[in-house]
Amino acid sequence: MRRGFLLFALFVAGVFYGWNxxxxxxxxxxxxDAHPRTFKGDALLYTLGSFHExxxxxxxxxxxxxxxxxxxxxxxxxxxCLYGVAxxxxxxxxxxxxxxxxxxxxxxxxxxxxxxxxxxxxxFLKGL
Numbered sequence: 001m002r003r004g005f006l007l008f009a010l011f012v013a014g015v016f017y018g019w020n021x022x023x024x025x026x027x028x029x030x031x032x033d034a035h036p037r038t039f040k041g042d043a044l045l046y047t048l049g050s051f052h053e054x055x056x057x058x059x060x061x062x063x064x065x066x067x068x069x070x071x072x073x074x075x076x077x078x079x080x081c082l083y084g085v086a087x088x089x090x091x092x093x094x095x096x097x098x099x100x101x102x103x104x105x106x107x108x109x110x111x112x113x114x115x116x117x118x119x120x121x122x123x124f125l126k127g128l
Contacts, residue, residue, distance in 0.1 A: 028044065028048065029045060029048060029063070029064060029067060032044060032045060032067070032071070033067065033071070036071045036072075041071065041072065042068050042071070042072035042075035042076075042077050042078075043077065045064045045065075045067050045068045045071075045072075045077075046064070046065070046068055046075075046077040046080065046081060048064045049061045049062075049063075049064030049065040049068070049081065049084055050084075052064060053084065053088065058088035058089075058091040058092050059088075059092060061084060061088045062084075062085055062088045062089065062092075065081040065082075065084040065085045065088070066081075066085055068081040069081050069082055069085065079105075079108075079109050079112050079113060079114070080113075080114075082101065082104065082105045082108060082109070083105055083113075083114045083117075083118065085101050086098050086101035086102045086104075086105060086118070086121070087121075089101055090121070090125075095125050095128050098121075098125060099122060099125040099126070102118045102121050102122045102125070103122060105118050106118055106119065106122070
């Protein structure tokens with residue numbers, strides 16, 4: 001019984017260690033940087049960005065979203081990632097950079113999914 005529990009505890013510790021290295025320390029993102037033709041690399045980076053955003057880590061979310069924009073400019077996730085970059089800079093209180101990224105979004109996607117919200121955010125940020 002003790003031996004089985006010990007093996008289980010080691011397994012759980014290994015999973016959490018791998019999770020921490022792969023997700024929290026950008027191990028998976030660094031792998032995709034080195035191998036940009038990874039199958040569904042854009043979706044993986046987008047998902048990691050969403051994960052970091054969900055757990056209130058906007059600096060890391062920006063890092064993931066920017067990778068999608070640079071490595072996969074034709075990805076279906078690029079529009080959402082551009083918006084994610086801008087909104088996370090706003091969460092980081094870097095309003096000048098957020099406004100710059102929102103304007104970049106409008107240049108790329110003038111009639112995009114988030115265009116109405118982005119235009120309102122630009123007007124709000126002009127007042128700051």
